[in-house]
Amino acid sequence: MHEFGHTLGLQHGGGDGVNDKPNYLGVMNYTFQPCSVTVAPSVLPGGCDYSRINLPKLEEVLPPGLDECVGLGAVLKLGGVDWDNAGGITGATCGPPTDNVSANVNGDFTDTNGNDQRDPGEPSVLGTLTGYDDWSNLFYDFRSIEDYQTAGTPVAHEPDPGSIKHAQQQFADQVRPELTVTATAPAEVAPGASFDFVGKVTNTGRGPSLTTTMENSIGILPATGSVSRAVTVDVPCATADGTVLTRKFTAKGKDMLGTEVSGSASAGTTVRAPSSPSAKRPRRRSTPVSRSPTGSRTRTRAAVPPTTS
Numbered sequence: 001m002h003e004f005g006h007t008l009g010l011q012h013g014g015g016d017g018v019n020d021k022p023n024y025l026g027v028m029n030y031t032f033q034p035c036s037v038t039v040a041p042s043v044l045p046g047g048c049d050y051s052r053i054n055l056p057k058l059e060e061v062l063p064p065g066l067d068e069c070v071g072l073g074a075v076l077k078l079g080g081v082d083w084d085n086a087g088g089i090t091g092a093t094c095g096p097p098t099d100n101v102s103a104n105v106n107g108d109f110t111d112t113n114g115n116d117q118r119d120p121g122e123p124s125v126l127g128t129l130t131g132y133d134d135w136s137n138l139f140y141d142f143r144s145i146e147d148y149q150t151a152g153t154p155v156a157h158e159p160d161p162g163s164i165k166h167a168q169q170q171f172a173d174q175v176r177p178e179l180t181v182t183a184t185a186p187a188e189v190a191p192g193a194s195f196d197f198v199g200k201v202t203n204t205g206r207g208p209s210l211t212t213t214m215e216n217s218i219g220i221l222p223a224t225g226s227v228s229r230a231v232t233v234d235v236p237c238a239t240a241d242g243t244v245l246t247r248k249f250t251a252k253g254k255d256m257l258g259t260e261v262s263g264s265a266s267a268g269t270t271v272r273a274p275s276s277p278s279a280k281r282p283r284r285r286s287t288p289v290s291r292s293p294t295g296s297r298t299r300t301r302a303a304v305p306p307t308t309s
Contacts, residue, residue: 001027001035001048001050002027002028002033003158005026005027005028005050005134006028007142007145008138008139008140008142009137009138009139009142009145010026010028010050010134010137010138011028012028012029012030013028013029013129013130013132014026014028014051014130014131014132014133014134014137015130015132015137016130016132018106018108018127018129018130019106019108019167020106020107020108020167020170020171021058021105021106021129021130021131022058022072022081022105022106022129022171022174022175023055023056023057023058023072023073023129023130023131024051024055024129024130024131024132025037025038025044025051025052025053025055026049026050026051026052026132026134027048027049027050028050028051028134029051029167030159030163030164030167031164031167031168031170031171031257033159033164034164034168035047035048036168036257036258037049038210038256038257039210039258040076040077040078041077041219041220043075043076043077044076050134050135050138051131051132051133051134051135052133052134052135053073053075053076053131053133054130054131054132054133055072055073055075055076055131056070056072056073056131057128057129057130057131058105058128058129059100059128060102060103060104060105060126060127060128060129061102061126061127061128062100062101062102063100064092064100065099065100065101065102066083066084066091066100066101066102066103066105067091067092067093067094067100068080068081068082068083068084068089068090068091068094068100068101069089069090069091069092069093069094070091070093071207071208071222073131077220078207078208078210078220078222078256079207079208079220079222079223079224079225080094080222080223080224081174081175081206081207081223082205082206082207082223083101083103083105083174084101084102084103085103085174085206086101088224089223089224102126104124104125104126105129105174106129107170108124108125108126108127109122109123109124109125110122110123110125116163168257171256171257172255172256172257172259173206174206174207175206175207175208175255175256176205176206176207176255176261177203177205177206177207177208177209177221177223177253177255177261178203178204178205178206178261178263179201179202179203179204179205179209179212179221179251179252179253179261179262179263180201180202180203180204180263181199181200181201181202181214181249181250181251181263181264181265182199182200182202182265183197183198183199183200183247183248183249183265183266183267184197184198184200184267185197185198185245185247185267185268185269186269187269187270188269188270188271188272189235189245189269189270189271189272190235190271190272190273190274191235191236191237191238191239191271191273192235192236192237193235194232194233194234194235195232195233195235195269196230196231196232196233197230197231197233197247197249197267197269198228198229198230198231198267199214199215199228199229199230199231199247199249199251199265199267200226200227200228200229201214201218201221201226201227201228201229201249201251201263202224202225202226203221203222203223203224203225203226204224205223205261206223207223207255207256208220208221208222208223208256209221209253209254209255209261210253210254210255210256211253211254212227212251212252212253213251213252213253214227214229214249214250214251214252215229215231215249216229218251218253221253229249231247233245233247235271239271239273240271240273241271241272241273241275242270242271242272243270243271244268244269244270244271245268245269245270245271246266246267246268247266247267247268248264248265248266249264249265249266249267250262250263250264251263251264
């Protein structure tokens with residue numbers, strides 16, 4: 001499909017030859033050539049596809065620079081991207097507004113020695129990366145293309161498996177989500193009480209987590225976004241004193257290339273049954289009558305605690 005795209009007039013950047021652009025989601029991009037175009041619900045079907053949307057420009061140079069809150073554009077509904085890997089999301093459209101950033105988001109560099117790999121000392125090439133709508137620009141009269149006879153023939157600079165792997169790893173690092181989960185519960189509860197285990201998942205990574213779940217579906221969890229889920233537990237009245245109840249929360253999602261990510265955390269609470277005061281009285285002596293002490297013993301009914309996982 002990639003090579004046939006060349007026959008239809010498409011280049012590695014759609015309308016230009018700039019490769020590995022994060023804002024160009026189609027198989028002509030080496031990053032997505034193995035039919036790994038991102039799925040964006042109700043927007044992009046993903047998989048084997050030419051680019052369907054002309055996404056906003058990515059300005060690598062300040063000014064104007066990259067607005068990380070814009071990410072890849074509002075139309076995809078994927079949230080922001082930490083382009084410069086500085087932690088957090090900054091940009092002119094953030095609330096409150098902050099500074100845009102500069103970053104080399106497609107890994108372009110000056111290949112001084114022409115060996116097709118970046119060596120120490122070879123500088124980054126920064127510029128403006130444009131999106132492209134492939135489907136609206138397919139050139140069906142391909143027989144009139146100047147290089148028609150060879151347009152679909154792989155050339156020396158077509159990707160080998162190593163080049164594709166490198167492109168995908170670079171993109172995966174740039175938009176990597178990270179699901180950080182915390183879990184909380186009361187320190188102690190009484191038999192017969194109801195309480196909540198609360199799990200919270202936060203995307204502390206650089207890009208969106210897709211098809212995210214924790215207890216139930218979350219969907220897209222953008223970078224810096226968080227969602228909480230509560231599980232209510234009813235403690236049986238017969239639960240033994242000292243029983244520890246635990247709950248584990250596991251969040252799962254996928255990055256923009258379909259690689260799975262996950263995170264988990266557990267919380268526990270201890271059942272404390274009210275103790276019965278002893279009826280035992282201290283011995284007292286009087287004249288001429290003496291009394292023997294009396295007492296009582298209270299037993300706690302042991303029961304198998306509820307299993308919560």
